[in-house]
Amino acid sequence: MNWKAMFRSVNRRDFSAKAAFIPLAAALASSEAVSSAEPAKEKVSGIGGFFFVANDPEGLRNWYLDHLGIDLAPQFSGGAPWQQEAGFTVFDPFPVGNTMIPSGKHWMINFRVGNLARMISQLKAAGVAVSEVETYPHGKFATLADPEGNGIQLWEPALP
Structure with a gap:
């Protein structure tokens, strides 16, 4: 596998998910990328839950359900939890003091949405303060x- 040629083939200024991930995914899927002599390494397949402490857990569960459409955790056998749509998930620790994480907090969660303008409109109509939209090559973002x-981000x- 000629990794240097593969990375040169991606325009360094094109930060779209397709440009960044498709060549790498194709390379990793090829028989050249993984030696058949080595056993496959087990890895996690996604996020199975996100748990955190809250002063009012029930109130916060209902806020997430009412404003972001996240179903509550099942409270009975056979209940179904919130199911996210397939897509990229970025897992990235930030340094202490990073301004993306609210002061005094230790996490921020990013949710993918299909129509940011409509989501912001719904939130504002319900009295939730939302930042102005910021646009980058890989999509649009708003924080609250x-x-x-x-x-929450x-x-x-961005469309491919």
Whole structure:
């Protein structure tokens, strides 16, 4: 596998998900990328839950359901939890003091949305403060906080 040629083939200024991930995914899927002599390494397949402490867990569960459409955790056998749509998930620790994470907090969650403008409109109509939209090559973003001050970022990915 000629990794240098593969990375040169991606225009360094094109930050779209397709440009960044498709060549790498294709390379990793090829028989050249993984030696058949080595056993496949087990890895996680996604996020199975996100758990955090809240002063008012029931109120916060209902806020996420009412404002972001996230179904509550099942409270009985056979109940179904919120199911996210397939797509990219970025997992990236930030340094202490990073301004993306609200002061005094230790996490921020980013939710993918299909129509950021409509989501912002719904939130504002319900009295939730939302930042102005910021646009980058890989999509549009807006930030807000839940009732306990936890950071939330909404992301509408750029179309490929």
